[in-house]
Amino acid sequence: MTPPILRRVADLRAAVAGWRRAGEKVALVPTMGALHEGHLSLVRRARAEAARVVVSVFVNPTQFNNPDDLAKYPRTEKADAALLAPLSVDAVFAPAAEEVYPGGHATTVRVTGVSEPLEGAHRPGHFDGVATVVTKLFGMVQPDVACFGEKDWQQLQVVRRLVADLDLPVRIVGCPTVRETDGLALSSRNVRLSAADRARAAALPHALRQAALDVAAGDDAAAATGRLRAALAAAGFDSVDYAECRDAATLGPARPGDPARLLVAAWAGGVRLIDNMAVPPEG
Missing domain, CATH: 3.30.1300.10 (Pantoate-beta-alanine ligase, C-terminal domain)
Structure with missing residues (x-):
């Protein structure tokens, strides 16, 4: 069955509140859509970790330092929902940018140290955008566990540092990189x-x-x-x-x-x- 697609934070919170009242744990799989088998492996792991699974599909504009890259990023919501249908996902959270960053939004989360070399040096501001949107998603979904792929290794370490430093009650699960038959990491x-x-x-x-x-x-x-x-x-x-x-x-x-x-x-x-x-x- 195709999972319900929620656009508003209020609707998401209402669904999560019902699950919480039933004593059910909630897992989050944050994505930017254009789903492939790598993402689906995260969803399967999330299903093994919790009774309820939320997959967020949001192309986060604040983590793109190149406007052309943001414009070219594939947006395939209908196909994504079809891929998730057999996996018993409880909700897809697919908000508009204005829902995540409403007028007057003025807060940025920055993780120093682990974010600064490698991707941080080549994509200025990228991890500030990642840390901010992940913090917001954790606040919106309030998951017990969140699953991230090891392919984005530096991102995984940034999220772990964020959760530890801010004492967020979310267990971070890193999931192995899924590869094509010739070894290329799925992306x-x-x-x-x-x-x-x-x-x-x-x-x-x-x-x-x-x-x-x-x-x-x-x-x-x-x-x-x-x-x-x-x-x-x-x-x-x-x-x-x-x-x-x-x-x-x-x-x-x-x-x-x-x-x-x-x-x-x-x-x-x-x-x-x-x-x-x-x-x-x-x-």
Whole structure:
């Protein structure tokens, strides 16, 4: 059955209040729509975590530092609802921007430290927009648990820091990255790749995995990420924004003995792809 689509915060809160009165836990899956199997895996995990599941579908304008990127972001609400229908989602929250940011809105949530390198350095203001909208969604839905994908590793760490620092009563669940058969991480941006660039993109996860294996084997991280960059250039990528080995939790410099993560952002045919892997890679 197609889940009800709620547009107003008041209607959402009324639904959640009814579930709360029945003693039911609530899980939230925040998305920007254009759903794919990666998102659906989050919904399945949310269903395992709580009796009620809310999926938010909101293309958040405050996290886009490039207006063209915001304009190009796919909006496929009808198709999204159809994908969610078999998954027993209890509500889709799909508000207008004016509902989330009404006239006079003047508050921004900023998480320092973990938000500043990597994506933060290349997309100024992006994580301020993420932290603000996530805080608002948590206030609107008041979930017991929220599920986020590990593909956006830095975002996941920003949200965890936000929840810890503000003492928000939400348990954050990180869910594994879902990949195509050739290893490319599922992303709403993948549909914008030409056939040739889609073929090139398959080099990204393979080069990333090799670098993670090299670092785990004791190779110098700078040398391993240098080879990663070279492999992407050889595959035909336009450019690489970053390819770095970082502390998995803080995203500061990786320290011996602490969990590390390799993170990369690269351009293929005008499409920016991001990915990450644990050191050593899982699976």
